[in-house]
């Protein structure tokens with residue numbers, strides 16, 4: 060297995076708004092991510108962070124540049140292959156949670172398994188229940204998202220992102236809609252996923268406090284990476300204090 | 304995703320918008336139920352007509368001639384032909400007053416011989432047919448239909464009673480079984496059947512006959528027999544080859560065909576109208592599915608983000624529209640059968656269960672769901688994940 064889970068070179072994304080107007084959201088970004096790293100991405104609004112994350116998650120395609128995920132060259136993939144990678148290798152966590160609103164927490168968590176197929180309903184149920192318990196939502200399985208708080212919804216989304224045992228989690232401002240307490244709970248979960256299960260995490264945030272949970276900080280400005288440095292005094296106390 | 308889960312997803316999506324879903328199905332329901340009603344009515348009409356015509360007897364034919372009528376010699380000559388099994392003259396007259404005690408009514412007389420009952424397959428409820436002597440002796444005997452029985456006998460036993468027909472006393476010797484009425488409303492039970500000899504001398508004062516009724520030995524020989532009869536009259540009337548007949552031979556099979564053609568045309572026409580309403584129903588489904596896809600763009604984006612493939616999304620929406628249309632189809636079938644049954648019940652037509660029309664209209668509503676659901680479903684499946692996710 061390769062040591063680098065992500066290998067990006069000269070990634071460019073240009074949005075064409077019309078024949079004359081186009082936005083260069085990414086102007087040539089290069090980044091390598093080692094397996095098991097926990098990276099936080101920061102930068103001003105409009106600097107291209109979400110654009111970058113969407114390309115990483117195969118939700119969008121770059122205009123040019125090279126993107127290799129876990130040894131797979133993104134440019135050579137069909138739509139179905141991309142869907143399969145989103146399903147099996149990548150877990151998404153969004154700022155707006157993006158849960159199906161009229162579907163119970165349990166079913167939301169099961170959904171990626173359904174698209175994967177080949178798993179019996181009982182197994183699905185068991186795994187989903189286990190994950191919900193892991194994020195502290197045991198007993199809430201049959202609640203619908205609109206009956207849960209923001210923090211709880213985000214934890215459902217985390218459980219959902221984990222159900223296919225992805226190699227990498229992509230979280231675009233996962234705490235952007237949460238209060239401090241919920242944010243910390245969510246970040247504790249991320250930390251333990253990274254430490255104990257070795258899942259690679261890339262997380263976008265505006266808050267330096269949140270970034271301190273990670274090992275490495277990457278800063279975007281105007282579609283370019285302007286800073287890429289390890290975080291020396293990583294926030295460890297909050298996690299090690301709790302046993303998860 | 305497997306079909307079972309897709310189906311559950313579809314049913315939930317439909318159940319979320321109960322009102323909208325039922326309104327959408329109304330088009331299909333109306334379309335399918337009208338197909339069922341129309342096809343059913345067509346079938347029943349065909350059978351009803353067949354029943355009416357076969358009271359005439361499938362082996363039978365009638366010969367009539369507008370200008371010059373037939374006489375006793377024709378009967379004698381035709382009876383000698385092998386093909387002719389039964390032959391009866393018909394002397395016919397309408398608006399004939401008939402009186403029993405203080406009751407009276409207008410009826411029709413049929414002057415015939417005993418063969419007539421065989422040809423027309425007419426049974427008696429009570430009493431007897433004519434005897435050979437009664438026919439030759441111009442006996443004043445009559446067999447009455449049930450309407451006459453009801454009206455002037457008040458359903459009392461008529462056998463042996465004397466009625467006055469056009470002021471001539473007749474003895475009632477038989478009562479016909481019920482015949483029913485024609486589509487035209489003509490009541491086949493309002494009849495007075497008497498020997499043709501009696502009818503011609505005592506009622507009509509004419510020696511010739513209005514029509515001849517002939518039966519062939521079996522249904523398969525009807526055409527051939529009709530041709531033999533035709534040739535007989537052409538020779539008798541000295542018609543040169545190529546000249547048109549100056550008489551007409553009407554077989555019941557021929558009439559049956561005409562009736563079947565009419566009802567078939569009617570069925571096709573009505574089914575066409577029903578298909579148009581199914582089409583309109585399909586357009587309704589397409590419309591609502593397009594609304595549904597654009598309302599649920601974000602949901603589609605979420606599903607794509609967690610691994611739904613193009614076909615998963617396509618199937619999800621196709622199954623939804625097919626479920627809408629098939630449930631509409633099933634409801635339409637039930638509704639159509641009820642309406643059909645009700646109509647048939649009041650018309651007293653035979654009820655004919657056509658599994659074919661049920662299966663075909665169900666498959667059709669299924670197909671409508673696929674046909675009109677495909678475009679919206681493809682629209683959903685072809686969304687780019689990121690565009691769908693960002694959709695507000």
Ligand SMILES: Nc1ncnc2c1ncn2[C@@H]1O[C@H](COP(=O)(O)OP(=O)(O)OP(=O)(O)O)[C@@H](O)[C@H]1O
Nearest residue numbers: 074076082084102103104105106107108109110111
């Ligand atoms: N679909 C799009 N079409 C056109 N321009 C876009 C589109 N998406 C993003 N952009 C532009 O690309 C640039 C980068 O946007 P992006 O969403 O990546 O920023 P961001 O760093 O995530 O900002 P924020 O912190 O506000 O989320 C911005 O100028 C934005 O206006």
Ligand SMILES: [Mg+2]
Nearest residue numbers: 108109110231
């Ligand atoms: Mg963003």
